[in-house]
Amino acid sequence: MNAPLMHDAGPLDGPPPDATAGGASLAAVEADAGWRAAAQRAAQVAAQHADAVDREARFPSEAFDALRRERLLSALVPQAFGGAGLPLADVAAICEILAQGCASTAMVYAMHQIQVACIEAHGSASPWHQALLAQLVEQQWLLASATSEETIGGNMRTSACSVELDGERLRIEKLAPTISYGAQADGILVTARRTAESAAADQVMIVALRAETTLEKRGGWDSMGMRGTCSEGFRLVATGLAEQILPTPFAEIADQTMLPISHTLWAAVWTGIATDAVNRAKAFFRAQARAKPGSVPPAGLRLAEAVGLLQMMQARLAVALDAARVAHHAKQGACQADLPLSALLGFASDMNTLKTSISTTALQVVHEVLMICGMAGYKNGTEYSVGRHLRDLYSAPLMINNDRIAQNTASLLLAQRPAAPGRA
Amino acid sequence: MKTALRRILSESARLDVPPDTLADDADLYAAGLSSLATVHLMLAIEDEFDIEIPDRMLTRRLFSSIDSLAAAVSELQQAKAAA
Numbered sequence: 021m022n023a024p025l026m027h028d029a030g031p032l033d034g035p036p037p038d039a040t041a042g043g044a045s046l047a048a049v050e051a052d053a054g055w056r057a058a059a060q061r062a063a064q065v066a067a068q069h070a071d072a073v074d075r076e077a078r079f080p081s082e083a084f085d086a087l088r089r090e091r092l093l094s095a096l097v098p099q100a101f102g103g104a105g106l107p108l109a110d111v112a113a114i115c116e117i118l119a120q121g122c123a124s125t126a127m128v129y130a131m132h133q134i135q136v137a138c139i140e141a142h143g144s145a146s147p148w149h150q151a152l153l154a155q156l157v158e159q160q161w162l163l164a165s166a167t168s169e170e171t172i173g174g175n176m177r178t179s180a181c182s183v184e185l186d187g188e189r190l191r192i193e194k195l196a197p198t199i200s201y202g203a204q205a206d207g208i209l210v211t212a213r214r215t216a217e218s219a220a221a222d223q224v225m226i227v228a229l230r231a232e233t234t235l236e237k238r239g240g241w242d243s244m245g246m247r248g249t250c251s252e253g254f255r256l257v258a259t260g261l262a263e264q265i266l267p268t269p270f271a272e273i274a275d276q277t278m279l280p281i282s283h284t285l286w287a288a289v290w291t292g293i294a295t296d297a298v299n300r301a302k303a304f305f306r307a308q309a310r311a312k313p314g315s316v317p318p319a320g321l322r323l324a325e326a327v328g329l330l331q332m333m334q335a336r337l338a339v340a341l342d343a344a345r346v347a348h349h350a351k352q353g354a355c356q357a358d359l360p361l362s363a364l365l366g367f368a369s370d371m372n373t374l375k376t377s378i379s380t381t382a383l384q385v386v387h388e389v390l391m392i393c394g395m396a397g398y399k400n401g402t403e404y405s406v407g408r409h410l411r412d413l414y415s416a417p418l419m420i421n422n423d424r425i426a427q428n429t430a431s432l433l434l435a436q437r438p439a440a441p442g443r444a
Numbered sequence: 445m446k447t448a449l450r451r452i453l454s455e456s457a458r459l460d461v462p463p464d465t466l467a468d469d470a471d472l473y474a475a476g477l478s479s480l481a482t483v484h485l486m487l488a489i490e491d492e493f494d495i496e497i498p499d500r501m502l503t504r505r506l507f508s509s510i511d512s513l514a515a516a517v518s519e520l521q522q523a524k525a526a527a
Contacts, residue, residue, distance in 0.1 A: 219460045219476070221460070221476065222460070222476075271478070360499065360500075360502060360503055361479075361482065361502040361503050361504060361506070361507070362499050362502050364479065364504075365479060365483065368479065431480055431483050431484070432480070432483060434483050434486075434487060435482075435483045435486065435502065437496075437498075437499055
């Protein structure tokens with residue numbers, strides 16, 4: 021699906037360029053422990069400020085200072101450009117760890133990695149985008165995206181605005197109802213029609229840099245949850261070079277990279293939020309059991325249920341990460357035209373159900389946790405509070421509405437026709 | 445058959461260009477055929493010609509042009525007549 025996954029091939033890739041002979045395996049082990057510990061340190065910082073970020077609906081700047089310090093913003097960038105070159109599964113693990121500290125931090129981190137993946141998978145042949153990746157590693161840049169547009173609604177697969185080309189220079193003007201952390205981003209990936217004459221669905225994606233972008237705030241972000249993502253509305257005006265347009269049509273970027281990676285990393289974030297809530301329920305349950313030795317408190321049944329559901333989420337996520345890797349290898353190996361369409365459509369529907377099931381199950385899990393912790397969970401500011409978890413998770417079924425996704429899945433299912441016994 | 449295919453394309457495929465202006469060997473994906481539209485196109489073809497396209501024939505190549513669709517429909521109709 022995208023190049024970062026190539027690193028999962030492991031032995032096929034050979035040792036990283038800077039590894040000395042014989043030391044490669046040891047270095048790999050250290051690197052593994054390194055990113056996990058770094059993510060945990062950043063998650064600790066995020067957790068300390070999570071309540072303030074939520075209360076004030078402000079960007080989690082302390083957590084992002086920590087993420088930059090740990091150089092985790094370039095986790096997905098290949099080693100050839102100076103990044104850590106982690107496979108998608110490891111980046112998903114980082115999202116999960118961060119979400120246990122602060123959901124907004126984890127969601128912003130996930131959205132940033134989705135943009136990195138798009139550039140990496142579809143711009144790696146373009147010198148401008150190669151230089152951008154190297155720059156991103158060096159400066160630990162944060163990337164956002166502007167795919168929605170006023171008058172277009174939620175469908176990111178059509179645009180009203182278009183690229184205005186003047187020789188080598190380009191200009192775009194877009195009314196974006198939402199650009200998450202737009203005001204904090206160092207670069208924004210913007211969709212637009214290829215030319216002023218192009219059809220609404222003939223889109224390209226442009227990497228706009230902060231120095232040449234002006235954002236005029238048009239709407240605030242006083243929301244139920246995910247308040248730290250600062251998903252405000254803006255009028256965006258960006259200028260730059262024609263080379264800043266990704267060479268692949270946006271339709272392909274969306275199908276092959278943006279949607280599958282979004283659904284996978286979002287699912288990791290939601291799983292992390294549910295994990296933290298379950299940990300709170302476990303602590304509450306232990307305290308209850310200690311107070312009355314010899315008996316199991318009634319909340320135990322709900323805790324068992326919540327843990328079972330959480331494990332289903334973790335397993336579903338693991339399956340998706342495996343499928344993403346397999347899909348990527350299939351694409352590398354075979355001619356695209358002869359790939360079975362059912363496999364491609366099946367992959368798309370699997371990614372859809374990943375998103376819809378994890379988003380709804382996460383809410384179910386935290387609902388169980390609230391029943392277990394009772395008033396201590398309902399109140400803010402206790403060690404068992406899960407109000408923020410619930411409010412943050414209510415965004416999950418809405419980020420690309422689950423009903424719309426289910427309708428799309430239903431269409432995709434029409435193409436799946438396993439051979440029935442006794443039939444050709 | 446190609447006339448029927450063009451009609452189905454205009455009804456189900458939601459292309460960027462009118463199917464009447466497409467050559468038999470024109471690339472349908474370049475004309476804006478999306479993966480979701482292929483599903484509806486496939487069902488409409490199955491209904492029109494009373495066939496079921498088996499999994500092994502479902503590739504991007506099958507939907508790449510009116511020629512390739514017509515060849516597949518003929519093959520399935522012949523197989524059905526022989527059975």
